[in-house]
Amino acid sequence: MxxxxxxxxxxxxxxxxxxxxxxxxxxxxxxxxxxxxxxxxxxxxxxxxxxxxxxxxIGYPVSGSLKIPHPVKLHEYTICFGQLDNCGRELLEDALNARCYAYAPYSNFKVGAAFRSKGGKVFTGCNVENVAFTPCCCAERTALVKGISEGCKTFNAGAVVAYHPAGYTTPCGVCRQFIHEFAKMDIPIYIAQAPESSAKVPAFEDDEEVLVTSIYHLLPHCFSKY
The missing domain is CATH 1.20.5 (Single alpha-helices involved in coiled-coils or other helix-helix interfaces)
Structure with missing residues (x-):
């Protein structure tokens, strides 16, 4: 090739x-x-x-529902005790004094509450425990029942104080529903941490932080027959 x-x-x-x-x-x-x-x-x-x-x-905004009421809510904020209005300071001081009478031998967790009626009268209450636990009564309901038993059916402000190292103690679920029953519109609820010391005359410091909330914030979807 x-x-x-x-x-x-x-x-x-x-x-x-x-x-x-x-x-x-x-x-x-x-x-x-x-x-x-x-x-x-x-x-x-x-x-x-x-x-x-x-x-x-996928869903729809709650505000668009016709089956859920959308009441006007008050503002929720924190403020120093010394900057509170007279109503808030008076209620917190009354609640703090009422806490001294708390009967809490089982939990040793003392709570005080105060509510101002529509007529301006203030009713105070403390928690009352029982060895059977079921008959226990919270401070908030104690104060409200005192007012209701004297003919007051509407309240326009309230306060709750207790000492807990973690912070604020707000009303329990039962008390929130109970408060709502006698609030014809949103009412302010002042929440403060009670002093840890067991002084005979307890008092708040001016720089103590206070939570100003309201019943509609605490219970946005209440149960009502109306």
Missing amino acids: SKNKMSQKRKELKKCMKRLDALQNELAKRKTYKRLKCYMEQLKELQNEVDRRQPRQ
Whole structure:
């Protein structure tokens, strides 16, 4: 075989080898694409399964419901005792004094409360415990029942004090519903931490922080038959 023919054959072989490499690359790409497509389909199925198991987040704003009342709420904030208005200071001081009479031999957690009636009279109360636990009465209800038993059916402000190292002690759920029963509109509720010391004449420091909340903040969705 001549050198020219040999050279031509080598060139043809090179071309064939290049075509073969190109075909192999194309075949590998197609296999990779098929595998990738298969993986994507599996991933999509898994995502659909996860979506079906997830709780639906679609809903409507509560404010748009005609079945839920949306009363006007008072502002909720914190303020120093010395900057409170006369109503807030008087109620907190009365509640603090009422706390001294708390009967809490089982929990040793003393609470005092004070509520101002629509007529301006202030009624105070403390928590009264019982060994049977069920007959226990919270300070808030004690104060309100005293006023109700004297003919006062509407109250326009209240205060609750107790000592807890973690911070404020707000009314329990039962008391929140009870307060709401005798508040014809949103009323301020002053919450303060009682002094830890057991002084005979307890008092608040002027820089003591007070939470000024309201019954509609404490119980936004109350139970009512009206």
